[in-house]
Amino acid sequence: MSRRPIIAGNWKMHNNRAESAKLVCAIKEAIQDIDKDALPEVVVAPVFTSLGVVSENICHCGCERIKLAAQNCYFEPKGAFTGEVSIDMIKDFGAKFIIIGHSERRQIFSETDEMINKKAIAIIEAGLTPIICCGETLEQRELGVTDSHIASQIVKALDNVKPSDIANVVIAYEPIWAIGTGKTCDSTEANRVIKVIRNTLAQIAGRENAEKVRILYGGSVKPETIKEQMAQSDIDGALVGGASLKAESFVEIIKGAMK
Numbered sequence: 682m683s684r685r686p687i688i689a690g691n692w693k694m695h696n697n698r699a700e701s702a703k704l705v706c707a708i709k710e711a712i713q714d715i716d717k718d719a720l721p722e723v724v725v726a727p728v729f730t731s732l733g734v735v736s737e738n739i740c741h742c743g744c745e746r747i748k749l750a751a752q753n754c755y756f757e758p759k760g761a762f763t764g765e766v767s768i769d770m771i772k773d774f775g776a777k778f779i780i781i782g783h784s785e786r787r788q789i790f791s792e793t794d795e796m797i798n799k800k801a802i803a804i805i806e807a808g809l810t811p812i813i814c815c816g817e818t819l820e821q822r823e824l825g826v827t828d829s830h831i832a833s834q835i836v837k838a839l840d841n842v843k844p845s846d847i848a849n850v851v852i853a854y855e856p857i858w859a860i861g862t863g864k865t866c867d868s869t870e871a872n873r874v875i876k877v878i879r880n881t882l883a884q885i886a887g888r889e890n891a892e893k894v895r896i897l898y899g900g901s902v903k904p905e906t907i908k909e910q911m912a913q914s915d916i917d918g919a920l921v922g923g924a925s926l927k928a929e930s931f932v933e934i935i936k937g938a939m940k
């Protein structure tokens with residue numbers, strides 16, 4: 682089963698409009714001459730306030746090499762939800778992906794598995810692709826509950842999602858202790874947990890659908906780590922935070938994930 686890799690940059694709360702435009706243009710320029718079929722699917726997720734300017738620099742000028750994502754959304758279509766942004770509002774910018782369930786959202790903003798499930802269902806209904814994050818804390822890892830915790834996050838996030846829709850979601854395995862710490866999870870261990878995720882998907886959606894799901898690794902991905910990560914059987918790309926904020930390192934990571 683060949684799954685097209687994805688390299689997604691999660692810019693988190695960085696970059697105003699001018700900085701976002703500069704960054705996306707630098708990425709665009711660096712990859713514009715690369716054969717499209719050799720490239721992984723390249724995704725950038727700016728802050729909401731930069732969706733417009735990034736969209737203008739990719740979607741509106743026909744750049745097919747970079748796709749737009751949001752870092753979050755709300756599952757209701759509209760209404761009295763101060764501070765929230767709906768999926769249709771994000772889709773309006775030409776976004777194709779929405780990251781949900783990032784550990785920062787779960788830990789700092791108290792997002793629950795139930796909310797993440799509602800978001801996943803609404804994103805799929807809108808015809809976009811959720812990038813569903815999961816991951817264990819250091820404490821959970823030390824207690825030996827990593828696998829059961831991750832499996833439970835996956836099952837809950839995908840409750841009531843049709844098996845054929847599950848085939849199209851993207852999952853990001855991001856051990857929390859590896860995010861922004863410079864401590865990358867060992868590639869073989871990341872691959873092992875990703876296999877646990879794939880087996881969980883097979884239980885809920887069947888083996889054939891599970892084999893289609895692209896599962897990314899995230900947590901201190903760097904140009905120096907990507908080749909080894911991509912060489913693993915089940916790692917289908919990366920969700921990159923810090924190293925996606927500089928065009929040079931992000932492009933190195935993209936190149937490291939090329940066929």
Ligand code: PGA
Pocket residue numbers: 691855859860861862863899900901902920921922923924
């Ligand atoms: P990091 O962040 O690459 O800076 O560790 C990854 C993420 O949070 O998605």
